[in-house]
Amino acid sequence: MFDAVLVRNSGPAIYYRREHDEFRALAKAQNVLVLSEMSGKADMAGKQYLVDLFADGYPVIPTVDRPADVGRLPTSVEYVVKPKFGADSVGLRFVRGDELADLHDDDILFQPRIVFDYEVSFYFIGDTFEYALYAPDPSRRWALECYEPTHADLAFARTFISWNDIEHGIQRVDACRTGAGDLLLVELEDLNPYLSLDLVAPATRDVFVADLAASITSLIETRGAQS
Incomplete structure (x- = not known):
């Protein structure tokens, strides 16, 4: 028996689309608790959301x-x-x-094809901001360094966290900084975001792990009680 399923390190779903769809259908049919919650509207459901958000005037590519x-x-x-x-x-x-x-x-x-200064990622558990990393060299996307976000940066990221409305789960808001200084959403990864936890300070990593454990517990207590 198990109380919930945490999806981690499963790789891009494009490589196993049929199996992923079967997993989602089975979890829904059997009322299995999954983290991140399968109600996600972003990468979890494909990238149609970028089309829709652009049409609605959000700051996306x-x-x-x-x-x-x-x-x-x-x-x-x-x-x-x-x-x-x-x-x-x-x-x-x-x-x-x-x-x-x-x-x-x-x-x-x-x-x-946008020319940008750098890419930056904001990592959240639910709506709690955890840390940010960026790639100062645009040609080396995963050569990441710690990034200290401004209030405006976090307000930008929270716009999409609020839109997605996932209470339990890990989300990564990926953005690019244009030459004009603006941030544009590249993607909102809510299915299985790579976390790069080895690049953050031990104290930040410990907080992330504790918050993730609390999110799993909360999912079981709240969603489990409703089922």
Whole structure:
């Protein structure tokens, strides 16, 4: 017997999409408690949310999912094309603007190729901010260093944490800093975010572990009592 399932280190679901969908269906049918909660609206459900958030005026990298809508994007020399259920740059490619009209696939996204200063990630358990890391060199995405967020940075990140409305679970808000100084959402990883805990201070790591244990306990006590 078990009280809840914690999903960790399972890799990108694009490699085992059928099995992942079966797991979700079985967990829902048997009322199994899963952390992160499967109600997540971000990467857990694919990247359609980037299209929807852009349409709703959120600060995300401009994103559409039809060649006919590319005119809504900022003009760019190159565009990023990526699968809606991709992860870790799987299937990502760069194309010229005149090549977009030939792409007809319901499962891909279109974005302008943005030049940015760096990428930064904000890590949360539920709506509790834990720590932040950034890649000062844009060409080395996972050469991460500790980052001290400003109040404005955290307000940006919390915008998407509030939108996703996951009470129990780990979430990572990935953003890029544009040359104008703005942050734009790259993705909201709510399924299985890599944590890079080896890069944070021991005290920060201990707090994260304690908060994760508390989140699991809270999930069992609250959701379990309702079932």
